[in-house]
Amino acid sequence: MVGAFFGLLALVGVLLHRDYGVPWDEQIDRLNGIINAKYVALHLAPELAKREENFATIPDMSQNEDLDHGVFFQLPLVLLERVAGVNDTREIYFMRHLVTFFTFVAGAYVFYRLATWRFASWKLGLLGAAALVASPRFFAEAFYNYKDLVFLSFFTLAIYTLLLLLRRPTWQRALLHAAATAAAVDVRSMGIILPALTLGFLFLEASFRPLRRRGFALAALLYLPLSALFIVLGWPYLWENPLSHFAAAFLHFSRYTYESSTLYLGQQISILHLPWHYVPVWLLVTTPVLYSALAGIGIRALLRDALKAPLKWLSTTEGRHDALFMAWLLGPVLAIIVLQSVLYDGWRHLYFVYPAWLLLALRGVQAAQAGWQRATASTRRLLRVPAGMLLILGLLHPLYRMVRDHPYQNMYFSFLPGTVAHQLFERDYWGLSGWQGMAWILRQDASPHITVGTDLRTRTIVLLNSRLLLPPAERARVEVVPSPKQAKYFMTVYRWHPAPYPPSYGREIYQIQVNGNKILSVFRRPD
Numbered sequence: 001m002v003g004a005f006f007g008l009l010a011l012v013g014v015l016l017h018r019d020y021g022v023p024w025d026e027q028i029d030r031l032n033g034i035i036n037a038k039y040v041a042l043h044l045a046p047e048l049a050k051r052e053e054n055f056a057t058i059p060d061m062s063q064n065e066d067l068d069h070g071v072f073f074q075l076p077l078v079l080l081e082r083v084a085g086v087n088d089t090r091e092i093y094f095m096r097h098l099v100t101f102f103t104f105v106a107g108a109y110v111f112y113r114l115a116t117w118r119f120a121s122w123k124l125g126l127l128g129a130a131a132l133v134a135s136p137r138f139f140a141e142a143f144y145n146y147k148d149l150v151f152l153s154f155f156t157l158a159i160y161t162l163l164l165l166l167r168r169p170t171w172q173r174a175l176l177h178a179a180a181t182a183a184a185v186d187v188r189s190m191g192i193i194l195p196a197l198t199l200g201f202l203f204l205e206a207s208f209r210p211l212r213r214r215g216f217a218l219a220a221l222l223y224l225p226l227s228a229l230f231i232v233l234g235w236p237y238l239w240e241n242p243l244s245h246f247a248a249a250f251l252h253f254s255r256y257t258y259e260s261s262t263l264y265l266g267q268q269i270s271i272l273h274l275p276w277h278y279v280p281v282w283l284l285v286t287t288p289v290l291y292s293a294l295a296g297i298g299i300r301a302l303l304r305d306a307l308k309a310p311l312k313w314l315s316t317t318e319g320r321h322d323a324l325f326m327a328w329l330l331g332p333v334l335a336i337i338v339l340q341s342v343l344y345d346g347w348r349h350l351y352f353v354y355p356a357w358l359l360l361a362l363r364g365v366q367a368a369q370a371g372w373q374r375a376t377a378s379t380r381r382l383l384r385v386p387a388g389m390l391l392i393l394g395l396l397h398p399l400y401r402m403v404r405d406h407p408y409q410n411m412y413f414s415f416l417p418g419t420v421a422h423q424l425f426e427r428d429y430w431g432l433s434g435w436q437g438m439a440w441i442l443r444q445d446a447s448p449h450i451t452v453g454t455d456l457r458t459r460t461i462v463l464l465n466s467r468l469l470l471p472p473a474e475r476a477r478v479e480v481v482p483s484p485k486q487a488k489y490f491m492t493v494y495r496w497h498p499a500p501y502p503p504s505y506g507r508e509i510y511q512i513q514v515n516g517n518k519i520l521s522v523f524r525r526p527d
Contacts, residue, residue, distance in 0.1 A: 002126055006109055009133060013101035013143075018094050019407040020143045021435035022465040026093065029146050032066040033074030035059055036236045040075070043239075061237065068249035070235045072186035073103070073150050089468040097143045100150065104142035107153025108132050111355050114160045115362055118321050128362050132355065134398045136405065136412035137286050141348070144430070147188060148351040154184040155352040158194050159328060163321065165198075166205045169212060169219035178223050182230030189250045190352070193332065195227060201324055208315055262344050263426050263498055271344045276337045282347035283357070285425070289414050290394025291361050298363030302326065322363065329356035345429045401515070408433065411514040418517030428493045431458065433512050433520035434466035437491045440510050441522060442474050445488075451479050453487030458495050490523040 039061045041049035049055060061067075077096055086092050108129045116125030133139060142149050161177040177198065184191035199220060206216040231246070232238045238245045261268045264278060284292055302322050306313045313319040332353055336343065343349050372380065402409050410430060413421040441450060454462045463480040470478070484490045490505050506523035513519070 002112065002122065005126060005130070006105060006112075009105050009108070010102065013098060013105065016407070017098040017101055017143055020097055020140065021430075021432035022093050022468050023144045023430040023432060024465070026096075026144060026146070027465060027468070028066060029069070029074055030078070030092075030096070031059075032064060032069055033071050033078040035061060035064045036071040036075050037078045039236050043236075064237075067237050067245075068189065069147070070186035070189065070237075072154075072183055072234045073146060075236075077146075088472060090471065093468055096146075100146055101143050103150055103153050104138075107149075107156050110153070110157045110160050111358075114156065114163070114355075115359060117163065118318070118325075118359065119362055119366065124362050124365065127365070128358050131288075131291055131358050131361065134395075134402065135288065135291070135354070136398055136402045136409035137346075138351070138354065139402060140407065140409035141351075141430075144432075145348065145351075148348045151184065151188040151191070152352045152354065154180070154187050155191060155194070156355050158184045158191070159197075159324070159355075162194075162198055162201065162324075165219060165223075166201060166320075169202075169215035171219075171222055174219040174222040175226060178226035179230055181223075181227045182234050185227075185231050186234040188352075189246070190332070190349070192250060193335075195224065197324070197327060197331070198223060200327075201320070204314070204320060204323070208320070260344060261496065263424070266424050271342050274340070274343060278343065279333055279336060279347050279350055282425075285413050285416055285421075286346065287354075287357070287414055288394065288398040290391070291358065292414075293394075294361035294364035294368070295357050296364065297367050298360035298365075299326075301367035302360070302363060325356045325359045329353045329360065346426065405514050408512070408514045408519065411517055411519060413515070413517075418513070418515035421515075422494075422498070422517040427495065427498070427517060428519040429495055431462055431465060431493050431495070433493055434462040434491065435469050436512060437510065437520050437522050438463070438466040438470065438478065439474075441489055441491075442470070442477060444509075448477060449479060450477055450489070451481045451487045452489045452491055453481045453484040454491050455484075455497060456482070458493060462491055462493055484525070487525055490525055491520070492523075493520050494518070 035058060038049065038055070038058045041052075077099060080095070080099065081092055084095065086095055111132055112125045112129040114125075115128035116122050119125065138149065138152075158177065158180040161173070161180040165173040165177045181191065181194045181198070184194060202216045202220050206213040209216075228242075232242045235246075237249070260271050262271055262274075264274070265281070269275075305319065306323075314323065332350055335341070336350065375383075398412075401412055405411060408428070410432065411418075411428060413425070416424070438452065441452065452463055467475050467478055467480065481487050484505065490501075492501065501521070501523065504526075506525040508521050509524045510522035511518055511520060
């Protein structure tokens with residue numbers, strides 16, 4: 001069953017990966033990989049690099065605007081383009097989407113192993129992996145979110161290798177965990193919290209297993225320098241000046257100063273001044289209700305055991321594992337709240353804590369099962385049908401929405417109708433719907449030359465990115481114009497402009513709605 005589940009998941013990726021558009025940052029992320037590839041080539045084979053056809057047009061590392069983003073994932077994707085001989089942008093981005101989804105599948109399998117180990121049940125492990133996949137926003141973004149979903153997969157791997165190290169501290173496991181830590185950090189610098197988690201829980205484990213203290217101490221001494229070495233090796237930007245460059249990258253990430261706004265609870269607010277409840281609210285409104293309810297039950301059961309007899313709770317392996325999962329979930333969230341770090345585009349920067357949320361939900365399943373067994377026979381008979389119906393509805397509703405909303409599962413809101421959600425929260429901030437709007441225009445208009453415009457701030461995401469996935473012949477027919485007044489068609493994804501457009505923009509001839517939430521409109525401009 002496990003093999004069938006993950007085999008089917010990989011097949012779904014093959015069948016669906018061409019259905020998703022190019023998101024806002026994908027061109028920038030690919031360029032970051034190309035710049036780093038040039039930098040590496042100049043250090044390893046300079047003469048060969050200079051013979052490349054496009055060598056002179058590729059910016060140098062000093063001109064890279066994305067220096068704070070590691071390229072552990074982006075650099076191999078660029079090399080894969082070359083090895084596969086893919087040149088057209090349409091095929092390049094489809095290939096990238098497929099590889100990204102396969103990375104998510106691998107991450108889901110690691111999560112299965114992690115949950116199976118913690119709960120000593122492959123059934124609960126598979127249930128947890130299925131819940132991760134059947135989280136609509138995560139499923140959609142697994143195809144194109146190279147930062148947050150890839151980071152989620154590598155961070156989950158690092159937590160798994162940490163548990164291996166805590167179970168038996170050997171130099172091989174310290175080496176493996178150092179490599180996993182470096183992979184996570186070299187995708188997102190937020191991974192630097194992994195050494196803190198590692199040292200803290202190595203100390204905790206040594207406190208309750210005195211016979212292994214020497215092994216834990218040696219593992220820590222080996223892990224730290226190896227992690228630093230691997231981080232530098234996997235991030236070319238750090239090669240020349242590791243300490244200062246990493247400090248600059250992390251500071252830029254944690255103290256992002258770009259002035260922008262986001263729609264939150266019906267108000268346009270600065271991303272530099274988000275309220276403390278921003279992350280908890282976004283988590284709850286985008287996570288299936290059943291998962292959140294079970295996570296609440298799991299947290300309650302965990303806190304009950306922890307507060308009732310803290311030392312007894314921590315003296316068990318399960319208790320220390322649960323403490324790690326709570327630290328995984330709450331540590332980053334509290335750090336964001338206390339440090340007032342910048343977030344935007346929902347809560348995607350903290351997606352990597354979602355597996356911890358699901359592990360607590362599985363803890364809730366255990367607690368609910370125990371409570372069911374303690375209930376009287378009459379109570380079980382009374383509740384069997386309604387409880388079963390609620391469980392079935394809670395499990396099937398996310399799957400139903402994933403099928404119905406395809407390929408816009410990224411617009412999923414758990415309990416908010418679309419007509420309410422679009423008034424309170426950002427819509428298609430990835431800009432994926434622009435591709436479908438562009439394709440519709442080309443199907444309806446046979447003109448050899450078509451001009452399309454949009455808002456200035458969303459020009460890149462809505463139009464330029466959308467053209468990348470068109471067949472070459474269709475791509476040549478479209479001209480992206482800087483001003484809507486010069487365009488035959490005006491297209492919008494309503495980012496930074498949630499209100500309706502005035503009649504001067506023309507007549508609306510096409511729109512895309514997801515669960516009643518309008519995410520794209522095409523207007524025919526007045527002649």
